Amino acid sequence: MLSKVFATIAVVITGGLLLFGVYDFPSFGDPNSPPNAGAEGGGESVSQYFITHTYKDTKVPNLVTAVLADYRGYDTMFETVVVFAAGIAIFCIMRVVGNANDPRQKKEREGMHSFTYGDHNRIIIGTTCRVIVPIIQLFGLYVIAHGHYSPGGGFQGGVLLGASFILLALSSDLNSALKRFSEYNYFKLAAVGILIYAGFGLTSQFLGENFLDYGVLQPLLFTDGPEMARSHSMLGVEIGVAFTVMAIMFSIYANLASQGTLKDGL
Amino acid sequence: MSEQLPAIIVLAPMFGSLLIALVGIKEQRVCLPIVVASILASLFSTIAVAQQVFTSGPIDYFMGGWEEPLGIGIHLRVDELNALILVVIGIVALLVASFSVGRMGRENGDKAPQFYILYLLLCTGLFGITITADAFNLFVLIEVSSLTSYGLVAMGSNRRGTHAAFNYVIMGTVGASFYLIGVGYLYMKTGSLNMIDIRNVLNNNAAIAESNAIIISFLFILVGIWIKMAFFPLNGWLPNAYSYCPSTSACILAPLMTKVSVYVMIRAMLTIFGFDWIFSYPFWSDLVVWLAVIAILAGSIFALAQREIKKMLSYLIIAEVGYMVGGAWLGDSGGWGVTGAIYHILADAMMTLCLFIAAGIFARSFNAIHISDLEGLFKKSPWVAAGFVIGALAMIGVPPTCGFFSKFYLVRGGIDAGHWEYVAALLISSLVNAILFFRIFEIAHFGNKPPEGHGHHAEEVTPVKGSWNSSAPLLLSAAGIILLGLFNGQIVELIRIAVDDIPSLSANLKF
Numbered sequence A: 001m002l003s004k005v006f007a008t009i010a011v012v013i014t015g016g017l018l019l020f021g022v023y024d025f026p027s028f029g030d031p032n033s034p035p036n037a038g039a040e041g042g043g044e045s046v047s048q049y050f051i052t053h054t055y056k057d058t059k060v061p062n063l064v065t066a067v068l069a070d071y072r073g074y075d076t077m078f079e080t081v082v083v084f085a086a087g088i089a090i091f092c093i094m095r096v097v098g099n100a101n102d103p104r105q106k107k108e109r110e111g112m113h114s115f116t117y118g119d120h121n122r123i124i125i126g127t128t129c130r131v132i133v134p135i136i137q138l139f140g141l142y143v144i145a146h147g148h149y150s151p152g153g154g155f156q157g158g159v160l161l162g163a164s165f166i167l168l169a170l171s172s173d174l175n176s177a178l179k180r181f182s183e184y185n186y187f188k189l190a191a192v193g194i195l196i197y198a199g200f201g202l203t204s205q206f207l208g209e210n211f212l213d214y215g216v217l218q219p220l221l222f223t224d225g226p227e228m229a230r231s232h233s234m235l236g237v238e239i240g241v242a243f244t245v246m247a248i249m250f251s252i253y254a255n256l257a258s259q260g261t262l263k264d265g266l
Numbered sequence B: 001m002s003e004q005l006p007a008i009i010v011l012a013p014m015f016g017s018l019l020i021a022l023v024g025i026k027e028q029r030v031c032l033p034i035v036v037a038s039i040l041a042s043l044f045s046t047i048a049v050a051q052q053v054f055t056s057g058p059i060d061y062f063m064g065g066w067e068e069p070l071g072i073g074i075h076l077r078v079d080e081l082n083a084l085i086l087v088v089i090g091i092v093a094l095l096v097a098s099f100s101v102g103r104m105g106r107e108n109g110d111k112a113p114q115f116y117i118l119y120l121l122l123c124t125g126l127f128g129i130t131i132t133a134d135a136f137n138l139f140v141l142i143e144v145s146s147l148t149s150y151g152l153v154a155m156g157s158n159r160r161g162t163h164a165a166f167n168y169v170i171m172g173t174v175g176a177s178f179y180l181i182g183v184g185y186l187y188m189k190t191g192s193l194n195m196i197d198i199r200n201v202l203n204n205n206a207a208i209a210e211s212n213a214i215i216i217s218f219l220f221i222l223v224g225i226w227i228k229m230a231f232f233p234l235n236g237w238l239p240n241a242y243s244y245c246p247s248t249s250a251c252i253l254a255p256l257m258t259k260v261s262v263y264v265m266i267r268a269m270l271t272i273f274g275f276d277w278i279f280s281y282p283f284w285s286d287l288v289v290w291l292a293v294i295a296i297l298a299g300s301i302f303a304l305a306q307r308e309i310k311k312m313l314s315y316l317i318i319a320e321v322g323y324m325v326g327g328a329w330l331g332d333s334g335g336w337g338v339t340g341a342i343y344h345i346l347a348d349a350m351m352t353l354c355l356f357i358a359a360g361i362f363a364r365s366f367n368a369i370h371i372s373d374l375e376g377l378f379k380k381s382p383w384v385a386a387g388f389v390i391g392a393l394a395m396i397g398v399p400p401t402c403g404f405f406s407k408f409y410l411v412r413g414g415i416d417a418g419h420w421e422y423v424a425a426l427l428i429s430s431l432v433n434a435i436l437f438f439r440i441f442e443i444a445h446f447g448n449k450p451p452e453g454h455g456h457h458a459e460e461v462t463p464v465k466g467s468w469n470s471s472a473p474l475l476l477s478a479a480g481i482i483l484l485g486l487f488n489g490q491i492v493e494l495i496r497i498a499v500d501d502i503p504s505l506s507a508n509l510k511f
Helices: A001-023 A046-058 A063-071 A073-094 A103-109 A125-147 A154-171 A176-180 A185-205 A214-221 A225-256 B003-026 B027-056 B082-100 B106-107 B112-131 B135-154 B158-189 B195-204 B211-228 B237-241 B247-273 B284-306 B311-327 B337-367 B381-394 B402-417 B420-446 B467-487 B490-506
Strands: B058-063 B076-080
Touching: A001 B076, A001 B211, A046 A225, A046 B467, A063 A073, A063 A225, A073 A185, A073 A225, A073 B003, A073 B381, A103 A176, A125 A154, A154 A176, A154 A225, A176 A225, A176 B402, A185 A225, A185 B003, A185 B027, A214 B211, A225 B211, B003 B027, B003 B058, B003 B076, B003 B082, B003 B112, B027 B058, B027 B082, B027 B112, B076 B082, B076 B112, B076 B195, B082 B112, B082 B247, B082 B337, B082 B490, B106 B467, B112 B135, B112 B247, B112 B420, B135 B158, B135 B247, B158 B195, B158 B211, B158 B237, B195 B247, B211 B247, B211 B311, B237 B247, B237 B311, B247 B311, B284 B311, B284 B381, B284 B420, B311 B402, B311 B420, B337 B381, B337 B402, B337 B467, B337 B490, B381 B402, B381 B420, B402 B420, B402 B467, B402 B490, B467 B490
Parallel strands: none
Antiparallel strands: B058 B076
């Protein structure tokens, strides 16, 4: 009871402080606010620069993708690493490996069979999912490939692709999904995804520029200028992100659904 | 090539972890060589970069080559302050990697490759946090290092470790979110994420610098980092997480996670907001020093109450965090408090490493979890005992170990600033450390029971053969403690350059 009182007090103080700070913010949609026009005394406004220069610099019409994958590409690479680390951490915590006769592990596995052997020959669900899964995957590919023209990109497309495998596992069972996408493969794919991303950066380092400076990749990508090289590289890194996100999504699902055994599960 | 070194520091461990994920899962033999090679690559780059910094001033590196205007890309900056910390991170990571040899099979079952992946990603995160000059990039790398450390804490066979990791996840997420909210508020008022750009705005625009939103953003950043560094009373997650995790994880997390968080706080105070701005609000500087005093005393008292070795060390970390926070907030005109705090980051990293490696060896070779299990340690294994004693003496603050000099600078700062309560707390905490460790020495030398009568029949003690791959890192870290103490003059000189330079940094930033 006492802890609830303390928690309430903490929440009220935190919320009050946040609201008090919001009171001080520039008004909503103000074109002269510091995030939009830069603050007096600072350097040139960052958002103004993005709005005026992005298309010139990168030939990418979607500003958000350009900021995400090029100007601040280093952040996005580490966001992908965060996803990868989460997948590995969940593997470390959940996955049951090694000695199958370990009494502790055996005990844990008992009592989880009640819900696993359901009727998997559900015609309506099975047929619907068989039809839907390819469409989801196709849409996922579209979202990845079109990320620099319209809303979308590697994270969203990767989630769609991962969701299609999860749907497969839900509609039939985990094993039939794992047959198509095994544990060994999905961790490999996750690493390959980041390696694609970081590979673009490393290649530009080898060509004498800073990490992730896609402009120098022009001779390798056979484009007309450094701007198009940036645009193509963004597509490349989005594909890398999509690989990692798809693989880790499915790995987390597989580990959680089968309590780390990867046997039958939900 | 040499201008690429700042990027290589961060990227080498990341590529190492990817390599392990690609080839190491099938071939477990290659894991350790990859780990050592990638950390060595980072360590050599840090040393090269540090040399460059010490001879010719700070180095800037712009990701993707986006330099102008400041803040559109991501800016890495190595100055005297973080060059030292980068080197220490590299050394600690290397020593712990060699300590992990031969421990994997026992502690982590068949998950050794995954352990090493998380280990290297943790190093990536810590290097990245230390090197970046971008407030949001710092958050992303806090995420990398936190997620990996949750995994490292939880993966042991000890169920209590998993439970402690859950608490750690909740607290760590709250801390990271607070930091992110603070950065969001800062962006709302200054329109930039680059630390130096933010600082320029705050310096040149009094209306923004004095606004409530900036004060609140500072508070949120501060409290968020305090949770990450387990500053009392936000320390709830730390003791169990560090005591019940695999000892290799404890050895890498205990010396580095809290210390890098202290660095982030000092970086936020020095570079983002600036001491002038912070100490223009006197009420909170006194308050924080008092909080630090409470943290030091509470950490010491809780440490006295512990029977488990690792728990006791964990509470000592909490007391040490109090030293550093208090030192950074003394605000004395000579800057000795913050100098001592930065020096103590380095010193405490080495001391904690030494003691946690010793605790790991105790747990493994002597089956000693509780303090009373250490009976006859000095005879059983004199080398391990020697390393442990040096770490303990440094914790107490005996010259010529680094613990003495860091306390010396902190006390000097406390006296200059007139914060006598802080000086008193430091001395009391040293006394408590002396009691704690001499109690252990007594048990380790004489045993639990006092010898009866004069017929002191010495029992035959069989020396325990420790393996060199675990005692060598211990002795190396002990040597590090002494070296850090002997060369304190030169190191403090470098720190002084950073402390004096950073306040005027907006004026002399060159491209």
